[in-house]
Amino acid sequence: MGLLTNLKDSISKVTDRLFSDSEPKRIGIYGPPNAGKTTLANRIAIDWAGDTVGPESHIPHETRRARRKENVTIERNSQTVTIDVVDTPGVTTKVDYKEFLDHDMEKEDAVRRSREATEGVAEAMHWLREDVDGVIYVLDSTADPFTQVNTMLIGIIESRELPVLIFANKTDLEGSNVQRVANAFPQHETVPLSALEGNNMDEVYDKIAEYFG
Amino acid sequence: MPEATPTNEDGVRIDLISGARMDGLASMEKIRLILDSVREGKIVILEAGLSPDEESRLIEVTMSEINPDGFSGIEIETYPSTQAANQSFLDRLMGRQSTKKLTVIGPANQIETLHKDETLISALVSHK
Numbered sequence: 001m002g003l004l005t006n007l008k009d010s011i012s013k014v015t016d017r018l019f020s021d022s023e024p025k026r027i028g029i030y031g032p033p034n035a036g037k038t039t040l041a042n043r044i045a046i047d048w049a050g051d052t053v054g055p056e057s058h059i060p061h062e063t064r065r066a067r068r069k070e071n072v073t074i075e076r077n078s079q080t081v082t083i084d085v086v087d088t089p090g091v092t093t094k095v096d097y098k099e100f101l102d103h104d105m106e107k108e109d110a111v112r113r114s115r116e117a118t119e120g121v122a123e124a125m126h127w128l129r130e131d132v133d134g135v136i137y138v139l140d141s142t143a144d145p146f147t148q149v150n151t152m153l154i155g156i157i158e159s160r161e162l163p164v165l166i167f168a169n170k171t172d173l174e175g176s177n178v179q180r181v182a183n184a185f186p187q188h189e190t191v192p193l194s195a196l197e198g199n200n201m202d203e204v205y206d207k208i209a210e211y212f213g
Numbered sequence: 214m215p216e217a218t219p220t221n222e223d224g225v226r227i228d229l230i231s232g233a234r235m236d237g238l239a240s241m242e243k244i245r246l247i248l249d250s251v252r253e254g255k256i257v258i259l260e261a262g263l264s265p266d267e268e269s270r271l272i273e274v275t276m277s278e279i280n281p282d283g284f285s286g287i288e289i290e291t292y293p294s295t296q297a298a299n300q301s302f303l304d305r306l307m308g309r310q311s312t313k314k315l316t317v318i319g320p321a322n323q324i325e326t327l328h329k330d331e332t333l334i335s336a337l338v339s340h341k
Contacts, residue, residue, distance in 0.1 A: 091272065092286070093272055093275060093286050093287050093288065093289055093321070094275075094279075094285050094286025094287060094288065094321035095276070095279055095285065095286055096285040096286070096321070096322070097281050111281045114279070114281060115281075118276040118277070118279045119276070121272065121273075121276045122272075122273045122276040122277055125269050125270075125272050125273045125276075126273065128269065129266070129269055146329060146330065147329075148288075148289050148290050148291065148326075148329075151291065152265070152268045152269075152272070152289075152291075155265045155268070156265040156266070156268060156269045158265070159264070159265035159266065160265075
């Protein structure tokens with residue numbers, strides 16, 4: 001029974017993809033907190049739609065709701081790809097409001113931010129299981145990529161057979177190590193960039209068109 | 214269930230749960246078993262780990278149970294799954310994914326990962 005259900009689901013997935021080419025693909029921007037996901041989403045949205053997706057901050061969990069920028073059309077050489085960019089909250093397995101107190105926040109505000117952050121992470125996981133057609137996985141290239149959250153999320157993305165690009169962000173910072181990111185996930189293509197400075201965005205857009213077009 | 218039980222109240226209890234025991238449970242039963250144990254302050258070691266979908270749901274349910282001054286979430290560590298890349302197309306098509314990976318889960322405020330690589334997980338477990 002389980003075998004038949006799995007087969008039915010697999011066939012359904014394939015047919016869904018075959019017949020939904022006219023709809024913009026929803027590309028989820030995923031990654032741990034503070035990797036620069038919103039900075040990247042804003043960069044893409046400004047470059048191709050003239051608008052931002054959401055506010056950026058150095059305080060973790062600034063993005064606490066998934067935000068979608070619809071119909072972002074990216075043109076590369078002769079190829080045009082229209083996507084919905086979905087900026088998601090940073091995924092984690094723990095949220096402690098006391099961490100926000102270090103950012104000059106009152107307890108009440110920290111507790112509220114913590115509650116919203118947990119709701120946001122749950123929402124991001126739901127989007128990943130149900131509502132995205134591809135994933136841009138953003139990592140801070142100055143940080144250790146070999147974390148459990150990264151391992152789990154890449155595993156979840158692979159299990160759903162979603163196309164995924166790994167973006168090694170923050171290459172403008174001292175201590176950036178793109179090779180370390182590439183070594184952590186050798187089964188996927190890693191693209192270096194600085195979303196903040198706009199470095200290497202040509203290659204970023206080439207890859208988006210190639211993977212999600 | 215094989216387990217290490219504290220000899221006094223100051224100890225930390227570790228439950229080692231066999232793959233066979235988990236095989237008999239539905240996904241939500243597994244997640245409930247893990248979270249109930251972790252919320253009681255136990256460290257749970259799964260012989261065979263969870264599927265990617267179950268890991269996704271574990272994160273989601275964990276988030277829904279976090280509360281200020283109480284439960285702040287989980288720390289979880291597994292070795293990277295090396296089997297996934299070697300699976301046949303048919304296995305992937307049929308959803309037959311290998312999930313055999315030793316998994317350690319504990320309360321975020323009691324377990325801290327000191328070091329992790331492909332072959333070693335080193336963690337510090339403390340009292341509440």
